[in-house]
Amino acid sequence: MGERAFLGRWWRAPDRRALEAAVAGRTVLVTGASSGIGEASARRLGAAGAHVVLVARREPELRRVVADIRAGGGRATAHPADLADVADVERLLAELAGLGAVDVLVNNAGKSIRRPVALAYDRHHDYARTIAVNYLGPVRLFLGLLPAMRERGEGHLVNVSTIGVDVPAPYWSAYAASKAAFETWLRCVSPEVRVDGVTTTSIHFPLVHTAMSAPTAMFRRVPGMTPDAAAGAVCRAIVHRPRLMGPWWARWQAAGGEAMPALNDRVMTSYARSIERRRRAAR
Numbered sequence: 001m002g003e004r005a006f007l008g009r010w011w012r013a014p015d016r017r018a019l020e021a022a023v024a025g026r027t028v029l030v031t032g033a034s035s036g037i038g039e040a041s042a043r044r045l046g047a048a049g050a051h052v053v054l055v056a057r058r059e060p061e062l063r064r065v066v067a068d069i070r071a072g073g074g075r076a077t078a079h080p081a082d083l084a085d086v087a088d089v090e091r092l093l094a095e096l097a098g099l100g101a102v103d104v105l106v107n108n109a110g111k112s113i114r115r116p117v118a119l120a121y122d123r124h125h126d127y128a129r130t131i132a133v134n135y136l137g138p139v140r141l142f143l144g145l146l147p148a149m150r151e152r153g154e155g156h157l158v159n160v161s162t163i164g165v166d167v168p169a170p171y172w173s174a175y176a177a178s179k180a181a182f183e184t185w186l187r188c189v190s191p192e193v194r195v196d197g198v199t200t201t202s203i204h205f206p207l208v209h210t211a212m213s214a215p216t217a218m219f220r221r222v223p224g225m226t227p228d229a230a231a232g233a234v235c236r237a238i239v240h241r242p243r244l245m246g247p248w249w250a251r252w253q254a255a256g257g258e259a260m261p262a263l264n265d266r267v268m269t270s271y272a273r274s275i276e277r278r279r280r281a282a283r
Contacts, residue, residue, distance in 0.1 A: 013232025
C-alpha cells in the first residue's frame with residue numbers, strides 16, 4: 001500500500017483478463033528483452049497470449065528467455081540486434097518485415113552511465129554511445145515500423161524512460177540527456193501519428209533494481225521497484241494506453257524546478273558538492 005501511494009494508481013499491474021484481451025494473438029516487440037524490465041515484460045506478455053518478439057544484443061540470453069516462454073505454452077522469437085548500429089537496425093527491420101505486423105513496440109533497451117563531467121573530458125564516446133542506444137536507435141526502429149501501423153490505423157509504442165527526464169541530476173548528463181532527447185522527439189511525433197490511430201506511452205520509472213542499476217553502489221541502499229513490478233506497469237500501459245506514466249512527486253519536482261530554476265540549481269549544487277566531498281575523501 002505504501003509503494004502504491006508513493007507511485008500512484010497507474011503502477012498497478014492490469015487484471016490478467018484485461019491483458020489477455022489487449023495482447024492475445026497480437027505481436028509485441030520488446031527491446032532489451034534479455035534481462036531486467038524487458039525480460040520480465042516479455043514473460044508476462046507471452047503468458048497472456050502475445051507473440052513476443054525479443055530483441056537484444058546477447059543472443060544466448062535471448063534464447064534462454066524464448067525457451068522459457070515457449071515452455072510455458074507461449075509464442076516467442078529471438079532477434080539479436082544492436083540498436084546502436086544503424087546497419088544492424090536496418091537488418092532487424094528487414095527480418096521483422098517477414099513476421100507480419102508489429103502491433104506494439106516496447107522500447108526498453110537502454111544504456112546508463114553515471115559519471116562526473118570532470119571524468120568525461122576525454123570520453124565523448126560515452127555520450128555518442130548513449131545517444132545511439134537511447135535515442136537514435138529507437139527512432140530508427142520506430143520509423144521503420146510506423147508506416148505499416150499508420151496504414152492499418154492502429155499501433156502502440158511504450159517507451160521505458162526515467163524520472164531523470166523530469167528531474168535531471170548531477171553525474172547523469174549522458175544518460176538523462178539521451179533519454180530526454182527521445183522523449184522530446186516522441187512528444188513531437190505523438191500528435192502526428194495519433195491522427196492515424198497510433199498511440200504512444202512514456203513511462204518515467206523511478207529506480208528499478210536491475211543489472212543496469214547495479215553498478216551504482218548508492219542504489220543498492222535505496223528502495224526501488226523490482227523488474228517484475230516494472231513489467232506490470234509496462235503491461236498496464238499496453239492495456240490502458242495513457243500518454244504519460246510517472247510518479248506524482250517527480251512531476252511536482254519538475255514543475256518546481258521550472259518555476260524556481262535558481263532554487264533548483266542551488267539544491268542540485270549542494271547535492272553535487274556533498275557527493276564530490278565523499279568522492280575526494282574516498283581517493
